[in-house]
Amino acid sequence: MSKVKVGWVGMGRMGYPMAERLVKAGYDVYIWNRTRSKAEPLAAKGATLVDSPRDLAHVDVLGTMVSTGKDVEQVYFGPEGVLSGNETPAIFLDCSSIAVDHSAALRARLAERGAELVASPVSGNGKCVKAGKLSAVVSGPRAAFDRVEPIIATIAGNGVSYVGEGELARFCKIAHNVFLGVVTQNLAEITVLAEKAGVPRRAFLDFMNNSVMGSIFTRYKTNALVNLDWTTTFTPELLRKDLDLGLSSARALDVPMPVTAATREALQAHFGAATLKDDPEAYLQMDFAAILETVALGAGLKLESENSPYPTGLEVPQAAE
Template identity: 55%
Template sequence: MSDNTPRTTIGWAGTGRMGYAMVSRLLKAGHDVTVYNRTRSKCEPLTELGATVVDTAAELADRDIVFTMVSASKDFAEVTLGEHGILRQSAKPRILVDCSTVSADVSAQVRQEAEQIGTALLAAPVSGNGKVVKAGKLSMVASGPREVFDEVAPLLSAIAPRAVTYAGGDEVARLVKLAHNIFLGVVTQSLAEITVLAEKGGVSRAAFLEFLNGSVMGSVFTQYKTPAFVNLDLSPTFTPELLRKDFDLGLAVARELEVPMPVASLTHQLVQHSIGRGHRDIDFAVLLTEAALAAGLTLEPEDTKVTDGLSDAS
């Protein structure tokens, strides 16, 4: 690229646990990024990496490419189509990349309105959490116009060097992410149940999970969740409320498509049960302690040094 070629300007809306880690990777890669977050103090530390911080989403509208990473469908609609939304300004980004987990209906509405003003939308939800992002092991799935994906692929790879998958047009990436997160919940519930079974039979959680992680049934995820299960560190990486939201969306799609999901439906109710017991803002690994209580077992931290399998590299 010639030194005279203008740099692509990037906007970023939403710097919660995930968004902060993701935009940090773009900044460390040398990109020009302007950031907005509803609570400004949460994104101000990004100025140390070179970010410019603004007070409203509207101030991102003159960026070439704008990323959004918000909690729910209503937040995505507000930050794009609301009174101070990115798509309601005189200036418009060429491309909008949404990395949130939102409904296909809301995404389609934003896509339609974006296209009417000449902005292309790429749906690009992700798999992982802040620590996974920092370790360079985030995965991303994208859908939308292929030529738009090809243009932003280098930016996506800077955020998610492990894997960036193009799934097709329109909103199909939303379905991929919802299916993924339903599986996440089902796997976590099953992992909780078998871990409780082993412990009630006299096996330490550390020993059981060491064996599991070394077997063909082990996975990146079971390894990653091992410290939380062994030492009962429920510092939030993904909350039961967020997991419930994804089950709500995913099971609604299953009903539309007439796909029976009995195991997922039961897990949905178990997640709801944990929320009903007040577990809203801690990690969804609380499914382990809830499974233990159902078995008449009260867990204690084992205080054993175990690895989550992630590199500490930033």
């Protein structure tokens, strides 16, 4: 059993199962979450629940999986932040998706405290974490990465890719989520096209999954698209944020990205379509795959669940539960 002390902030759809894997692997895990009740189940499984981020200052590695750069900054440097006292963890491991500039600024501030930042954004959702199919892209000081690689590998069972120093992993994650948005938008469009021509969604998507164009992503989203199951894995608002980050980076680096720009505007239409729902705010907290309904609306097609469960490929083996 490892004696490395790992602090973890973020008990959301991604953060909880990531920290849970560390607990199951035998790490000494200390956790905090803004909503305490979300962290309590993991405390019952062996993690130590603390009262504030400041109480995590004694750990060797401080991990974070939160929504925005501002959230990361608050956890690190807020009034009750990890660094609000005199102790400093040696390595800060951030798995969040944040802007490159914000990450660089956090890295510089941490260096003033003698700490190193390892950026390790991930690819996948909570089900991927549980099934051992999450992957991670990492950048930062090589020596620091070498120290935390076993921790990252425990979280990301599908592979860890070290891409270099500084914020390079942030660029990779931004590019990844841009692709996520583009693929999802186009997958929705072609699925609606096929259905309007008379092809059931399940039949069409099964063909796509078994073709050279199929992927882990298209397969695990098929059940949602077939059965109109918008159980949240990632919200439209978070996807919009990432598309904006991609376009901002593209402008800074003089890279034309017309397909991304078109996808961003198509996604914006989903926010408008949400106003037609009884509870627009709640609808926009549902999964981003619900853009299928917006595409169908534009095509004059009313979708119905096909009530036909489809294997996601992310089923967790019974022994891993």
